[in-house]
Amino acid sequence: MANWSDVPEALKGSFDKFAELLQSDSALKAFTTSDAITQSTIFGIKSSGSDNAILIAVTNASVKASTGSSKDTLFTLSALPEQWEHFFKDVPEAGYQSYWPMLGMKGAEVQGDKIAMAQWAHVWRRVLELAHEAHCGPIQEDEQSEPTQDFLEGRYVYLDTPTWGKTKVFYEYSGEGKQQLVFLHTAGSDGRQLHGVMNDPRMRKKCTIYCFDLPGHGRSFPSKQPPGAHTNTEDSYVGIIAAFVKTLGLRRPIICGASMAGQGCLAVATRYKEVGAMGVIPLQGCEYLPMERGWYDRSPHVNSALFNPEWVYGLMSPTAPSANKQLLWHTYSSQAYGVFHGDLDFYFGGWDGRSRIANIDTNACPVYMLTGEYDPLNTPEMARKTADKIKGAKHKTMPGLGHFPATENPQKFVPHLLEAIEHIQKIRSESLSSLRLGND
Template structure:
């Protein structure tokens, strides 16, 4: 693939534009996003390569999105990688590019660096124009880019996801009493009759349902007794009175490892864990001006591998859209700012290659600091491996780290 040919996107993708328009006419997800009487005036955004005088523009009206070529402000991206049939990490989505610069025009003619600072460093990426509008329309431009990708390169091949005929998970409520927090009614689920106990912790902004496919897996049920629960104020669990808890499962596993004697843990397997994250905070996941039910799932959508079954990616989108106000933001408070993740019990770390929020390199660096710890990158998986592609994830559960 010649990078020079991508210096003018409108020319390079000229044949794909009408195909994308045709696909958009029949795309149920896009129609659901843009069919609303609240869209009272056309909204236009564009994508282009640096140095080009033309761009691909998208104008959205109530019930319709139209792609065409024209002139626009600069908006930069590593387009050749994005338009591969199977994009390599982190080019599977715009969010995956680090060091984005946001140019706010109008009353504020200044550059705001790092609004979407991630943990993969990429220069020459810019969001130009109305920053608030960019945030409000994340779900639309993400879907438009997917349609344009598929029109040009064809759909990314995905793994098959067999349908289950029987569900073996049983759930119930119980009360916990925590020092300093008080009493709370918590929901948990269990499955399996094996000898090994495993407790699954859900990721920030998610619930225990993300482990359903793993907890129904035949091998896992035969070998393990599995428990997954919704943290207080998450999913089906009730909130503590007056408190909003925080979580991040990979980092929580490292915290459990540090205090393993106190909590009685025999080992920890952090998924997407590291001892320090230096991502800058952003406020859009708890803003009165942004619809969190749209923004939050879009922000994490690109953390998944593009080869994961679509139905599983859509499930993760749904779960992140269903949380109460401020929960996701509070979750992220747990680990932003850095903390000491060195531990004293067996630690086996797994991280998906498509995760740009907690990268494989960051997990490896943490593993190197823990005597006796093991680490392995999970190929073809992202930030939510147990939900994205359960069958692939289960294989890593049975062989989570390289033998010495």
Template sequence: MRHLDTLHRQRWQEACGRDRDLAGLAIGADVSFAISCGDTHAVFTFCNGYCQSDSGRQPAFTLVADDSDWETFFLKEPPPAYQSFFGMLMRVSSASIAGDELVMAQHAHLVRRVLDIGRETLAGTCVEPDPVRRSKADLSAGYVEIEIDGESLDIFYESAGHGRDVLLLHTAGAYARQYHGLMAESALTERCRLVAFDLPGHGRSDALPGVAPADYSLTTELYAQIILSVISQLDLDRPVLSGSSMAGEICLEMALRSADRLAGVIACEASDYVPGRTTPWARHPRVNQSLFVPEWINGLMAPHTSAACRQQVWWGYSQGGYATFAGDIDFYTGEWDARERVASIDTAVCPVVMLTGEYDYSCTPEMSKATAKKIPGAVYWTMPKLGHFPMAEHPSVFATHFIRALDLIEVDSE
């Protein structure tokens, strides 16, 4: 493989030794790992916060893929799934981890940054400039009390704008902050009242009463109950419901069971079933969830995502509570399965628009499109240069898609 010949390997390793981000991530690390194609290896050793080469240590684990797949990975603008080695593990048959997978999970942050540096050094980058910073001064915030199974709890919410109510649902293990960029888009706030809330045990909302953190597991019934309670307690008038990932799934579920309470749904990064997204490392006692979980989701973003937006998503996931992400994934890729039910959605009552980012390898555009075809009257399109977190990866670009979706829902509602 060209990228593993002596010259390129030396440039790559030297760049790793100079990288400040990698040096910060490597504090306390003591590990050696390799990237391999056939008989050719690039070995990276970390000790006392420094990246070393030619240490002579045996790698604890090795990232393996075919030559052609590594060539594709290291392109300046890689195709979907190749933007991340986690994406390759899920969607590319030649990709695998040889050796100690636990050690790999413990050092996923180093692996990711080393591979990023490899692409930057050897091919360049397609990362877009940081967006213009938008003020959060127009956000309003507060708490609303809801009741779940006879127990009261306070839910934190934020709102911006005026007009039609739009309720925004955050992704697994996250919280409403990921919508701050979208809620600063004047083209939206001048026509809609955007409301986003933190699920129980997420962000600044109370945890579910009587549920220990390790026992938390999101179910369809609980999720639906929370959403309807928030709609009722905030007195939202048949809001448009929107969310991505697991929140996109529950949008479809709510269109099935509560169509009369909604003006329509904009289901992003959703399909009727998403298998294969559970991971034992998200709640493993020997894996730092504040490092692993953000790395597990980092590669779901498009490679074009600006450094500032990517860092915000990463940092938001690093702040998640113990096992919160894992408990949400119980719903996203386990308990929820609507393959035999989505065809029953009545889009004459509750219009359905589905949007998926081109670079989402978890719920791919093909999966979302196939689901939309099952729903009579549903509309679907793919969002170029966006991934699994469109509202946070590029809020201004996502806003254009969102406005188009709102226009379609408003026409259908007339």
């Protein structure tokens, strides 16, 4: 068994394969081929308590590995021996699928220049993936059928919204089912992440699905806020959802979304009459997330188009199909400066339902919470504790999925979503029957 108190020694048997992958990997080549790289940058990977590190030297179009003292690095990714042991399992357990969630654990730290760590996040993430592949072999990805036809249609609509004002917003829709479903995208992204679910034949038969890009996101036009000043609040978020429902003339739709949108669903449940919602399906949501904010995504020293997708990349399941991970990476790289950070104003502390969620009327607005097991930000335990405080709410943990379940693996996610929809329909039907009997 490998002794992870010395990472270079533990990976000694796979070092030649690792060096070969560093030279042949097309993604790493794309990340490092630039005449702007004028001198060698060296970073390290080591176990805490040891000075012996894997040294990664990055030059224009080349990445090479050696071993030596971490004192010679610009920055070093350090973690406890047992944390590296979990990371280098054939299929890492939840919380160890990436160095990002490990960095939130006690004992893991970035030593040295933390700005440089953020600047080179795209490179060290891929280097760690290749180290894992050299040591364990490629991770077996979930199978996924190749799509051959798209069923979405898109249009623009003008919405009057709090904070953002009147904005030209892009939306898409699909399906012919009777149940209307409004799907919300995650912070700093857009509706492209939801195409897999919106094209799924089971969903199209059950629902008519709508998804809109928030102002300044994806294909929607920017709001009246100055560039870089985007922010999201509960009033602006619930307000635009309500405006969308009203403008399109939707009747009692179910609202669903993950991450920031999961928090938004809970906010909608507390204000369901304002939105006209039939029920909510919060994904990766909880009552409050008091996480310490990072500022790398608004730093003038860090390329947010590289940093933002890297930070969220580590929140997904390690077995998610690579094409779906790359879609998430692309959408997070393609948003305007400050959009992601402004959305997180709502996600991290801007939504606080601790004093209100117990008052949610789940007969009038049923709540069915779903959480991917691999999410290190909004964990299944956090979501379950929130659901326990809402009388009549349901919660379910989804195995093999992470922070972006609808994008990571639509085929695996849809059965959970259909179960939640059917639960809401059942509760609403029973509630309406009770009201009729009472009126009689």
